Amino acid sequence: MSDREPIKILGISGSPRRKSTDYAVKYALQHAEEKFGAETQYFSASGKDLKFCIHCDHCIKTRQGCIHKDDIVSLYDMMLWADAWIIGTPVYQGTLSAQTKTIMDRCRAVVAKDPKSFHNKVGSALAVGGDRIGGQEPAIQTILNFYVISEMIPVSGGSFGSNLGGTIWSRDKGAQGVSEDDEGLRSLRKTVNKMVTLAQNFKCITK
Helix, strand or coil: CCCCCCCEEEEEECCCCCCHHHHHHHHHHHHHHHHHCCEEEEEECCCCCCCCCCCCCHHHHHCCCCCCCCCHHHHHHHHHHCCEEEEEEECECCECCHHHHHHHHCCHHHHHHCCCCCCCCEEEEEEEECCCCCCHHHHHHHHHHHHHHCCCEECCCECCCECCCEEEECCCCHHHHHHHCHHHHHHHHHHHHHHHHHHHHHHHHHC
16 A cells, blocks of 8 residues: 555446446456555446437536536536546447446536646546457547547556456456456556556646
């Protein structure tokens, strides 16, 4: 455990179910807590009212947030609180879930109010697929692109096993499948380690 000021991490599961992606994001947060003493918060899309961005430009015109008053509103405060985020998505049709995309699209309301809202926060990603090679990396790339557009700092686990982020194979067995994927969980731990270390170093630099 580090003796530095604890890093605050937000974990987001963009799955409509509380199964494999839910397990993986919670695993990542637990690893960060146990190894680095991180403070964490968790948001699951499961059971939530998540309305699509309709590009009405209410957020641009008023700078008072989103026109929708649903469960994403509570997530905004968590996003601002955190030093680093890890977004997890199940793989649907070779890419991320609609719930994950909706969460990212709705962040437009936050940056419309303050373009620097997410500036220099660190972001990482994980994707869970029923197949070993089923679209995890394209899904993760979409999340990393979102971080770049949001002026965040995207991070992966690095070369040799975690090139873009946590890539996990559930074998369509839910949480049990994720727990049995040793290589996928290793890629996730590497990603979390890099994310926390970068967030710690950046926090020291900007103090």
